[in-house]
Amino acid sequence: MDNDPEVDAIIAEMVDFGVLQPNGMYGEEFTYNVDMKSAKKHFPEFYEMLMQDVDDTMLELVKHDLVSVNYDENLTASFEITEKGKEVLEAGNHGEYFSNESFDES
Numbered sequence: 406m407d408n409d410p411e412v413d414a415i416i417a418e419m420v421d422f423g424v425l426q427p428n429g430m431y432g433e434e435f436t437y438n439v440d441m442k443s444a445k446k447h448f449p450e451f452y453e454m455l456m457q458d459v460d461d462t463m464l465e466l467v468k469h470d471l472v473s474v475n476y477d478e479n480l481t482a483s484f485e486i487t488e489k490g491k492e493v494l495e496a497g498n499h500g501e502y503f504s505n506e507s508f509d510e511s
Contacts (some may be wrong), residue, residue, distance in 0.1 A: 422438075426438045
């Protein structure tokens with residue numbers, strides 16, 4: 406895991422509660438799927454952190470014109486990939502949009 410006993414204990418607890426589900430390896434790191442319902446119930450702060458990250462990521466995608474936001478008559482948002490977003494995905498050069506530095510820009 407992380408070689409930090411405290412972090413390892415938290416991850417193990419999240420696995421026990423079904424919040425994290427082992428998914429495999431990425432390089433030398435374990436990867437997990439997150440059960441959002443279990444996260445919200447058992448680890449609400451973790452859930453809120455994830456939701457904030459999703460919100461921030463969606464705003465960055467819109468800011469870089471990679472997705473567009475559409476609203477229906479009930480003001481329910483839906484997201485659609487833009488032509489620029491399709492080009493970026495097809496070219497495989499999405500790193501310039503998703504590096505930590507790009508999220509710190511104003």
